[in-house]
Amino acid sequence: MLNPNIISLPRQGASFYITEWMKTLLWKYYFWAVLALDLVSFIMPYERRVWEMVDMGFFLVALAGLFGFCWKKQLVARLFWRIFFAAFLCWIPVYFFVFPPASVQADIGKASPVAVFALAAVTIALHVPMFAGLFLYGFGRGEIWEGSC
Helix, strand or coil, X not given: CCCCCCCCCXXXXXXXXXXXXXXXXXXXXXXXXXXXXXXXXXXXXXXXXXHHHHHHHHHHHHHXXXXXXXXXXXXCXXXXXXXXXXXXXXXXXXXXXXXXXXXXXXXHCCCCHHHHHHHHHHHHHHHHHHHHHHHHHHHCCCXXXXXXX
């Protein structure tokens, strides 16, 4: 007769580990998709203005943070990611509503408020998971930052 105490599952059960593995995998797929979309937008042939270069810098740093979150790597300091998250969250509306992207102006001639709002809505919707990942990376209680502030 087998002793039922020989095989003991963790308290959460096996399904907990499967869902955690799937979440991690989905985050990694999201990272690669955002990287591909951002690379395509960066190589588009239009004249870049100063604030578009600033936006490119923000997105490259955000991608680095998303990489650190997806692969559970410490990049820079946790305080940096907390400050960057707030700055990045403030930058996106400023970029779209104060400095309309040149791609919108090139397609329309003069930036239509409807076109800028539509582009901003789609871009923000696609980047909501990035905001969530950066927030969890900077403010979350994960094993990534154990032993640091």
